[in-house]
Amino acid sequence: MKKAIAIIIPTLLAIIVLGGYFFGVFYYRAWFCPNTYINGVKVSGQPYSFAENIVGSELVINNISIKKSTGEELFIPGDEIYVYDANDALYAYKSIIDSENPFLWPYYLFNKHEYVYRTEIRLDEDKLKSIVEDSFFASEEKYDEDNSAEIKYTKEDGYVLIDHTNNLLDYDLLTEDIRELALNNGGSITVDDEKYYKDVNHNKEYEEVVKEWKKLEKVIGFEMEYKLASGESVMIDSSVMSELIAKDEKGNLLEDEEGNYYIDSEKVYEFVENMSEEYDNFYKPKFFKATRGDVVEIPYSRYTTYGNLINIEEEAKALEELMVKGRAPKTREPIYIQTEYAGSFADNYGGTYVEIDLTNQTMYYYLDNELQLETPIVTGCWSNGNMTPSAVCYIVNKARNIWLDGPTWHSFVYHWMCITGQIGIHDSTWRSSYGGEIYKYGGSHGCINTPMDAVDELFNTVEIGTPVLVFE
Numbered sequence: 001m002k003k004a005i006a007i008i009i010p011t012l013l014a015i016i017v018l019g020g021y022f023f024g025v026f027y028y029r030a031w032f033c034p035n036t037y038i039n040g041v042k043v044s045g046q047p048y049s050f051a052e053n054i055v056g057s058e059l060v061i062n063n064i065s066i067k068k069s070t071g072e073e074l075f076i077p078g079d080e081i082y083v084y085d086a087n088d089a090l091y092a093y094k095s096i097i098d099s100e101n102p103f104l105w106p107y108y109l110f111n112k113h114e115y116v117y118r119t120e121i122r123l124d125e126d127k128l129k130s131i132v133e134d135s136f137f138a139s140e141e142k143y144d145e146d147n148s149a150e151i152k153y154t155k156e157d158g159y160v161l162i163d164h165t166n167n168l169l170d171y172d173l174l175t176e177d178i179r180e181l182a183l184n185n186g187g188s189i190t191v192d193d194e195k196y197y198k199d200v201n202h203n204k205e206y207e208e209v210v211k212e213w214k215k216l217e218k219v220i221g222f223e224m225e226y227k228l229a230s231g232e233s234v235m236i237d238s239s240v241m242s243e244l245i246a247k248d249e250k251g252n253l254l255e256d257e258e259g260n261y262y263i264d265s266e267k268v269y270e271f272v273e274n275m276s277e278e279y280d281n282f283y284k285p286k287f288f289k290a291t292r293g294d295v296v297e298i299p300y301s302r303y304t305t306y307g308n309l310i311n312i313e314e315e316a317k318a319l320e321e322l323m324v325k326g327r328a329p330k331t332r333e334p335i336y337i338q339t340e341y342a343g344s345f346a347d348n349y350g351g352t353y354v355e356i357d358l359t360n361q362t363m364y365y366y367l368d369n370e371l372q373l374e375t376p377i378v379t380g381c382w383s384n385g386n387m388t389p390s391a392v393c394y395i396v397n398k399a400r401n402i403w404l405d406g407p408t409w410h411s412f413v414y415h416w417m418c419i420t421g422q423i424g425i426h427d428s429t430w431r432s433s434y435g436g437e438i439y440k441y442g443g444s445h446g447c448i449n450t451p452m453d454a455v456d457e458l459f460n461t462v463e464i465g466t467p468v469l470v471f472e
Contacts, residue, residue, distance in 0.1 A: 021106065028102035037114040038096065048097050061121060062186025066137075066178060069192060074135045078186055081128045084121045123182050132175055137191075143168035147200045149209040151216065153251075158242025159220055161213045165200040167193070216253070219245050219261045224328045228279050229308045229339040231346070236328075244268055244323070263323050269316040272334070282307035282338055286392045287345045288469045291355060291364050291371075296471045303391035303420045306467055309338040341394060341465040353467040354395070354425070354458070356448060358388060361435045363425075363448065365458055372461065375454035376435030378428070381443030388446050388470060393420040395466045398459060406445060414452070415459040419468045423447055427455045 032043045032050070043050055061078035096115045132138065147164040154160075174189075174196050181187050220241035226234040246254040246264040256262050285299045286307070315335045322328060343350030351369040358379055365373035380388035396418040404411045404426070411430075418424040428449035450458070 025102045025105065028100070028105045033100060033102065033105045033108040033113075035108045035110075035112045036100075037112065039116060040114075048100070051096050064178065064181055064186050065188040066174075067188065067190050069190070072136060074132070074137065076128070076131055076182075080131065081124050081182060082121050083124050121185075125179065125182075128179065128182055129175070132178060137169065137171070137174065140169045140171075142171040143198050143200070145200055146203075148203060148206040149213075151209060151213055153242065156239065158239035159216055160238075161210075165202060165206060167197050168200065170196050170198055216245075216261060218326070219263065219323075222323050222326065222328050224322070225331045226275070227331045227333050229333065229336060230279055230281070230344060232279055234275055234279070240271070241323075244271060263320055265316075265320055268320045268323070269312070272310065272312050272316040272319060275334070276310040276312050280308045280310055281340075281344065282309035286469075288349070288355075288392075288471065289345075290357060290471065291362075292357060292360060298390050298392050298469065298471050301389055301391050303389045303393065303423070305338070305391070305393040305396070305420050306340060307338060307392065308340055309336060311335045311337045340467070342467055349467045349469070353469060354419075354462065356388075356468065356470040358390070358439075358470065358472045361437075361439055363450065363454075365462060367461070373454060373458055375451055378431060378434050378443055378449040379439045380446040382440040383443075386443065386445050388423065388444075388448065390471045391420055393468045393470070395419060395462055395464050395468060397464060398462075400459075404447075409445065415455045417455075417459060417462065419448075419470075425450055425455065425458065427452045 030048060032046050032048065034044045036042070036044050038051055061082045063078045064076040064081070066074040066076075099115070141164060147168065149161060149163045149165065152160055152162050174191065177189055181189060220238045222236065222241050223238070224236045226236070228234065244263055244267045246262050246267075248254055253261055282304070283300050284307075285297050287295055287297055289295050311334070318335060322332075341350075342352055348369060352367050353365075355364040355366070356377070356379070357363070361377055361379065363373070363375050363377045364371060380386040398418075399416040401412075401414055402416050404413060404416070411428075413426040413428070416424055416426045423446050425448045428444070429452065431449055434449065434451055
């Protein structure tokens, strides 16, 4: 019996040990053996797939950020400038798994075994350089100890002084620091003024350019704003003055006997002439929204007396005198031959005007945009060629109890309001009816015949200078 027990117990122990060993062999076919490390990370008892995470973590690369105090930022993703062999990482993972021997798991209980893998990441310096050169930093003016200043001319800005000596980017220093940052696997840089921006010491060339600029600035520094009668503005600044300064055929600046630059009189005249052509409207068609509802166009004619017209010759002389003396008032209104007294189409002719509708033979009077008077009228006779002309004019004068004389007439009127030439608004006591088609065969010699009560009311209300719009 004792002999049997002595055999059974060792046998059972052997079975248990062998069973535990082979269980471990089976278990560690898919799990890491005890006391196993990968790149310093303990992976004992972890599934083999866990190795992929550790190997993959070696491929993590950092980005680069270069910021300015103005808020601008150059962000460079790490995967654009760092290169590595992805197959190398896959091979390392497979190699680690293949190296595991589950039959030796008891040995590893007492002996540490470790795998070490480092992915080789390389900086693509050409790519980094290209990204920086395509960024806003490359467009900034770069520091160069030979930098000076220059006077530059463009059609848009005229003459300007460009200083190439102040606050210049030390591009070489910046790019070297970015490279060092990239070699150390990323991070950030703040581009501050003290480290990366420098001034260049002024040389003799710089002093000569500044001296020339001061001489030029005496002429182009004139600045003034024209306030036009139309309500619009025209600014004279250095860009305009750069066009008015005297130059030869090649565009070189001309000097007077004292070596100073000067204004070209012909160009000043041309400037005023162009201003008149663009903004004056005396000779241009005018528009008006009639009471009947449509917007009518009233062309210029010899009867037109209303509108803005600059006295080009006188204004050019006055402007040049101001420029020569360097006395620039803040604002100036040009010398006008004729101005609109109360307004234009843009502001409904100031809201106060007389409207004469030749087609409908009706006259209206508006005061502050409120209709004050509406009356039928009789205008110039159509059949004999004495038609009342379309025109934008104004009340030139007013008179009572006068005689109107012509080749075939001598007529007394109680109210006379001249609007242009010998044409006016007046009463006509010899008429008993108005409006309709009377004007076609029984019209006036060109004046606007108006019923007595209506013309009396208009005469007592309308002021000299009030616009009068006559249209078909």
